[in-house]
Amino acid sequence: KQEVTQIPAALSVPEGENLVLNCSFTDSAIYNLQWFRQDPGKGLTSLLLIQSSQREQTSGRLNASLDKSSGRSTLYIAASQPGDSATYLCAVGTYSGGYQKVTFGTGTKLQVIP
Amino acid sequence: DAGVIQSPRHEVTEMGQEVTLRCKPISGHDYLFWYRQTMMRGLELLIYFNNNVPIDDSGMPEDRFSAKMPNASFSTLKIQPSEPRDSAVYFCASSPFSGSFNEQFFGPGTRLTVL
Numbered sequence: 001k002q003e004v005t006q007i008p009a010a011l012s013v014p015e016g017e018n019l020v021l022n023c024s025f026t027d028s029a030i031y032n033l034q035w036f037r038q039d040p041g042k043g044l045t046s047l048l049l050i051q052s053s054q055r056e057q058t059s060g061r062l063n064a065s066l067d068k069s070s071g072r073s074t075l076y077i078a079a080s081q082p083g084d085s086a087t088y089l090c091a092v093g094t095y096s097g098g099y100q101k102v103t104f105g106t107g108t109k110l111q112v113i114p
Numbered sequence: 115d116a117g118v119i120q121s122p123r124h125e126v127t128e129m130g131q132e133v134t135l136r137c138k139p140i141s142g143h144d145y146l147f148w149y150r151q152t153m154m155r156g157l158e159l160l161i162y163f164n165n166n167v168p169i170d171d172s173g174m175p176e177d178r179f180s181a182k183m184p185n186a187s188f189s190t191l192k193i194q195p196s197e198p199r200d201s202a203v204y205f206c207a208s209s210p211f212s213g214s215f216n217e218q219f220f221g222p223g224t225r226l227t228v229l
Binding site: 034036042043044045046049089091097099100101102103104105106107 | 156157219220223
């Protein structure tokens with residue numbers, strides 16, 4: 001069974017700092033990994049999607065990397081802003097019992113202090 | 115496109131009542147997912163459909179839960195009878211890719227409270 005862990009559970013940084021969020025998974029036979037942000041009381045917004053054949057994806061100040069062999073992904077946020085404050089979730093896609101499965105991590109709650 | 119639409123946004127009901135949650139996926143998306151989010155268990159996949167057909171319902175917690183997708187633009191998640199432990203935020207998501215899961219787009223969620 002796929003297990004997805006995100007460390008740290010919470011993070012507080014001053015505005016302007018670069019930061020890294022971590023996601024680890026136990027089954028390396030994944031077909032994609034997606035990073036989301038969730039604002040309080042809201043749904044999930046897709047940030048970046050990495051297919052299993054890719055090593056990284058970039059969008060603006062965000063860069064996500066994927067190392068399947070070690071079961072890790074990182075989300076790098078450059079020059080953090082207060083508007084980046086949210087919970088960040090990673091979701092791993094795998095096949096299990098002939099079905100496609102999506103397993104979410106528990107999330108990292110980020111606070112960027114002005 | 116308006117994105118994934120869910121209704122109602124909030125639902126408060128009493129134990130034993132039937133609850134029906136509704137979802138309209140993004141037009142043209144092949145996949146539709148139902149998730150449940152709680153503080154204790156995080157985000158869990160309940161069931162997903164491909165081209166209106168239920169593919170995997172192994173995440174549905176018990177027989178009180180059922181989901182249907184009568185056409186490409188509408189799905190329901192029903193709980194009957196509801197229990198206080200069903201209180202959670204229920205999300206619907208859709209995905210455009212047919213070969214494998216591609217990017218998922220989430221609706222705003224339905225916050226369910228069962229008293």
